[in-house]
Amino acid sequence: MDAAIEVRSLRKSFKNVSVLKDVSFSVPRGTVFALLGSNGAGKTTTINILTTLIRADGGTATVAGHDVAASPDKVRNEISLTGQFAAVDDRLTGRENLLLIGDLRHVRDSAETASELLRRFGLEEAADRGVSTFSGGMRRRLDIAMSLIGAPSVVFLDEPTTGFDPEARNEMWRTIRSLAEGGTTVFLTTQYLEEADELADTIAVLHQGKIVASGTAGELKKLVPGGLIELTFSDKDSRDAASMLLRSGYELTEDEGPTLTIATDGSVAEVAGVFVRLRDARIEPAEFSQKVATLDDVFLKITGSTDREAE
Ligand SMILES: Nc1ncnc2c1ncn2[C@@H]1O[C@H](COP(=O)(O)OP(=O)(O)OP(=O)(O)O)[C@@H](O)[C@H]1O
Ligand SMILES: [Mg+2]
Numbered sequence: 001m002d003a004a005i006e007v008r009s010l011r012k013s014f015k016n017v018s019v020l021k022d023v024s025f026s027v028p029r030g031t032v033f034a035l036l037g038s039n040g041a042g043k044t045t046t047i048n049i050l051t052t053l054i055r056a057d058g059g060t061a062t063v064a065g066h067d068v069a070a071s072p073d074k075v076r077n078e079i080s081l082t083g084q085f086a087a088v089d090d091r092l093t094g095r096e097n098l099l100l101i102g103d104l105r106h107v108r109d110s111a112e113t114a115s116e117l118l119r120r121f122g123l124e125e126a127a128d129r130g131v132s133t134f135s136g137g138m139r140r141r142l143d144i145a146m147s148l149i150g151a152p153s154v155v156f157l158d159e160p161t162t163g164f165d166p167e168a169r170n171e172m173w174r175t176i177r178s179l180a181e182g183g184t185t186v187f188l189t190t191q192y193l194e195e196a197d198e199l200a201d202t203i204a205v206l207h208q209g210k211i212v213a214s215g216t217a218g219e220l221k222k223l224v225p226g227g228l229i230e231l232t233f234s235d236k237d238s239r240d241a242a243s244m245l246l247r248s249g250y251e252l253t254e255d256e257g258p259t260l261t262i263a264t265d266g267s268v269a270e271v272a273g274v275f276v277r278l279r280d281a282r283i284e285p286a287e288f289s290q291k292v293a294t295l296d297d298v299f300l301k302i303t304g305s306t307d308r309e310a311e
Contacts, residue, residue: 002065004029004154004185005050010059012045019045021209023059027202029153032176032186034200036193036299041206043189044084047156050187051081064153080147084158086139087146090132094123094142097131098149105150117145122171137168144175155179157188161195173198193295203295207303221293224301227266228291229274232259233283242283246274261291 005027012020019042027033037043048054050063052072061068064078088097095114102110118127121141126134131142144160160176161169176199180186190196196203197217204214213220233239239258246252251263264270271290278285 002029003027003062004031004064005033005187006060006062007046007050008060010046010049010061011057012042012049012054013057018209020049020056023206023209023211025202025204025211025214027185027187029185030180030183031201032180032188032199034196034203035187035189035206036196036203036295037189037206038303039191042209043206044158046206047081047158047187047189051079051156052076053081078152079154079156080150080152081156082144082147082158082160084162086143088131088134088139088142090130093128093130094118094134094138095127097142097146101146101149107149110149113149117148121145121175137164140164141168141172144172148179152184154185154187157186159189159191162191169195193299197295205299205302213298213302217295220295220298224293224297226293227264227271228293229262229264229271230259230287230289230291231262231274231278231285232287234258234286238283238285241281242278242285245277245281245283249277250274258286 003026005025007026008024010020010023011018023042023046025033035043035046045054049056050061050068052068052075055069063075066074066078068075089100092100095118098114098117099110102113107113118124121144123138123142123145126138131139134142140160140163144157147155157176161172164172173195176186176188186199188199201216202214203217203220204211205220206212213223231242233242236258239260243252243254243260246260246262253261253263262274264274
């Protein structure tokens with residue numbers, strides 16, 4: 001099966017600032033792809049190119065089998081975009097916003113489609129109220145509902161849950177999952193790594209104009225060592241003593257608090273070595289735990305180390 005999105009060596013500069021230097025990735029049909037990157041990394045720029053809003057300076061991109069530069073109209077027929085900032089019309093009600101888009105896209109049963117989407121996004125009760133009275137989360141849900149009219153095969157969501165409370169976020173995650181289950185390809189950007197972890201089949205990290213890592217969440221987590229242990233001490237003296245004791249031989253992270261984080265290779269021998277040293281010095285931690293790598297650790301490691309290399 002061919003890919004829903006295929007990007008090869010994409011380049012884009014604004015004036016003399018090179019935002020995308022060499023970006024390549026591929027998104028299989030019916031899967032969820034998450035593009036991660038810090039503020040200003042070029043996520044929205046990438047989405048803008050793939051949705052034909054702006055043109056790349058070089059490289060190629062196809063969406064739903066059509067080249068974005070050569071056949072932008074064909075691409076537009078296949079996709080929807082929910083931008084980073086809600087595009088709902090405040091002067092209309094929720095239902096009217098949906099009907100308007102339905103008419104623009106020549107949907108035959110736009111009233112029925114609007115009702116169905118209002119139900120699916122939990123906006124039935126508020127449907128006939130002016131959108132100016134909606135909360136941020138409701139506006140965002142309406143915005144995404146609007147983008148689904150016309151059953152696009154590829155959906156672009158630029159930071160779909162930014163500013164959501166946990167409940168609204170969970171609801172949006174369910175919506176995104178059900179889109180993918182229905183065969184829709186979802187391309188999303190997010191600043192919440194947990195969101196990428198939860199939703200994405202494939203994650204790509206955009207940093208300094210390039211994709212510096214990609215894979216499943218599990219594959220990315222293997223990029224950081226799994227052997228971090230955290231020791232918490234009941235008083236400052238024992239914490240300081242432990243820090244002195246372990247500093248030679250281990251990589252320590254410490255702040256003002258009572259906890260020391262120690263990097264090991266994850267082997268029993270090396271972890272045991274930490275505890276043997278502490279026991280021999282009669283220093284007893286109040287608590288200890290092994291830290292499981294999160295995508296945050298991966299992100300910091302990848303983007304942090306590349307920063308240093310660039311200096
Ligand atoms: N039209 C433009 N003209 C000049 N510079 C631009 C333009 N659009 C984007 N940029 C610059 O390109 C860089 C990437 O911007 P972009 O919006 O793609 O980042 P982003 O990853 O989406 O960031 P955020 O997480 O803050 O949304 C930024 O430095 C931005 O200032
Ligand atoms: Mg952005």
